[in-house]
Amino acid sequence: MYTLSEENYLKAIYRLSQEKGQKITPKAISDVLGNNPASVVDMIRKLVEKELIDYDKKKGVHLTTQGQKNAVLIVRRHRLWEVFLLEKLGYQWDEIHAIAEELEHIKDDTLADRLDKFLEFPEYDPHGDPIPKANGKVPKSYSVTLANLKEGTICRVAAVRDTSSTFLQYLLKLDIGIGTTIQLIEKIPFDGSLVISIGSNDKTTVSQKFGESILVDHSN
Amino acid sequence: MYTLSEENYLKAIYRLSQEKGQKITPKAISDVLGNNPASVVDMIRKLVEKELIDYDKKKGVHLTTQGQKNAVLIVRRHRLWEVFLLEKLGYQWDEIHAIAEELEHIKDDTLADRLDKFLEFPEYDPHGDPIPKANGKVPKSYSVTLANLKEGTICRVAAVRDTSSTFLQYLLKLDIGIGTTIQLIEKIPFDGSLVISIGSNDKTTVSQKFGESILVDHSN
DNA sequence: TTATATAATTAGACAAGACTAATTTTATAA
DNA sequence: TTATAAAATTAGTCTTGTCTAATTATATAA
Ligand SMILES: [Mn+2]
Ligand SMILES: [Mn+2]
Ligand SMILES: [Mn+2]
Ligand SMILES: [Mn+2]
Numbered sequence: 001m002y003t004l005s006e007e008n009y010l011k012a013i014y015r016l017s018q019e020k021g022q023k024i025t026p027k028a029i030s031d032v033l034g035n036n037p038a039s040v041v042d043m044i045r046k047l048v049e050k051e052l053i054d055y056d057k058k059k060g061v062h063l064t065t066q067g068q069k070n071a072v073l074i075v076r077r078h079r080l081w082e083v084f085l086l087e088k089l090g091y092q093w094d095e096i097h098a099i100a101e102e103l104e105h106i107k108d109d110t111l112a113d114r115l116d117k118f119l120e121f122p123e124y125d126p127h128g129d130p131i132p133k134a135n136g137k138v139p140k141s142y143s144v145t146l147a148n149l150k151e152g153t154i155c156r157v158a159a160v161r162d163t164s165s166t167f168l169q170y171l172l173k174l175d176i177g178i179g180t181t182i183q184l185i186e187k188i189p190f191d192g193s194l195v196i197s198i199g200s201n202d203k204t205t206v207s208q209k210f211g212e213s214i215l216v217d218h219s220n
Numbered sequence: 221m222y223t224l225s226e227e228n229y230l231k232a233i234y235r236l237s238q239e240k241g242q243k244i245t246p247k248a249i250s251d252v253l254g255n256n257p258a259s260v261v262d263m264i265r266k267l268v269e270k271e272l273i274d275y276d277k278k279k280g281v282h283l284t285t286q287g288q289k290n291a292v293l294i295v296r297r298h299r300l301w302e303v304f305l306l307e308k309l310g311y312q313w314d315e316i317h318a319i320a321e322e323l324e325h326i327k328d329d330t331l332a333d334r335l336d337k338f339l340e341f342p343e344y345d346p347h348g349d350p351i352p353k354a355n356g357k358v359p360k361s362y363s364v365t366l367a368n369l370k371e372g373t374i375c376r377v378a379a380v381r382d383t384s385s386t387f388l389q390y391l392l393k394l395d396i397g398i399g400t401t402i403q404l405i406e407k408i409p410f411d412g413s414l415v416i417s418i419g420s421n422d423k424t425t426v427s428q429k430f431g432e433s434i435l436v437d438h439s440n
Numbered sequence: 441t442t443a444t445a446t447a448a449t450t451a452g453a454c455a456a457g458a459c460t461a462a463t464t465t466t467a468t469a470a
Numbered sequence: 471t472t473a474t475a476a477a478a479t480t481a482g483t484c485t486t487g488t489c490t491a492a493t494t495a496t497a498t499a500a
Contacts, residue, residue, distance in 0.1 A: 038450080038451095041450085
């Protein structure tokens, strides 16, 4: 088993590896975790030593098979606990991330699987992120943002890209959650603002940043 | 908030303070936690510094009001999680202690209270230990052991004093759990062995050590 | 291509929490 | 009361995970 810090690094590296296309550098990891780059370099050495990652100055950091397997299990635990906190304990979706950040490190062979069963095998967490299965398979995740859509398109909110409290609370205020139907009415060329209608409500205008923070599911 | 180690020490000291009559020495704490006495002395200094305990060489260690308040909350979290693990996730009563030992350190202002509500405000944990209320009040705990009873007495198993896996598994095998009715039929003077009948079963003989590890509730 | 900014790395320090190996106190028993 | 055992304490070390400051390497822009 690995320490809490090692697990947090693995998870950060896993997350960066999902945002494909870019090199996973010490700086990138340092940005995700808020740690000093010097500390990151230390930990990289430790994780290479334990064969959880490879590090090549040219290619950056990559999870080994072992590292990948572990990272996925940590993410699984995190997301399952988030479902538990929201559905069973009645927390709001902007409160659960921080608590799950601790719960994910509880170690027991059967805990995640029991929790999974207790929650009736949810496929997505409250932010719309896929919950890896016990066998390591990960359900489909969404990648098209609201801002990507063509004018006129009707979509379903599938996930949020930003899990900060400020963003999630803003969504609560706008009455937007996972599953909400949104129609993109107009894109303002000047600054990328989006005119949308939420559910069956009147038109609202949101920023480009907002539109890029919501992942959607759409038929056409 | 306090570190995991500090919390474990507080809990150990709290536990020792419940077994009244005896002085809480570095040695005693070291025995409970399995730590080196030198480490215990270090931590005592730290906790005195943080005003969670008092230490007087003559009187031993004592929790301050602050320390007591914190210890009770940690115990509350531990026992609530134990109920959750047993009742909701289907663990057996010899498996839950180790996991709760980690879960008790998860910090969030409302977590314990939400869990308490979700579990419908249980008064006792799966080992029969009282679960402190949110306000710090602790339900009655039992103190009479099976070995204390007079021959012929019928009692109800209220709690176990020993939460080791070996003991709890032995109880499972004997079909004894919290609430089981036991009649003490005979005490063997030679070695304190007890002849008992469990529920409506035939007679069994158990050791004195066994009898001293079960706390009972009895009317007469 | 050379200057400059950014990133990576090294060196050295620190706090927490544990340990071992003395040493000093205190308790117990002859 | 004195010898011996047990407990408490001190001194010094170690590991983990972090940091700052200095240095080296790399990328970028004039
Ligand atoms: Mn975490
Ligand atoms: Mn999430
Ligand atoms: Mn604990
Ligand atoms: Mn218990």
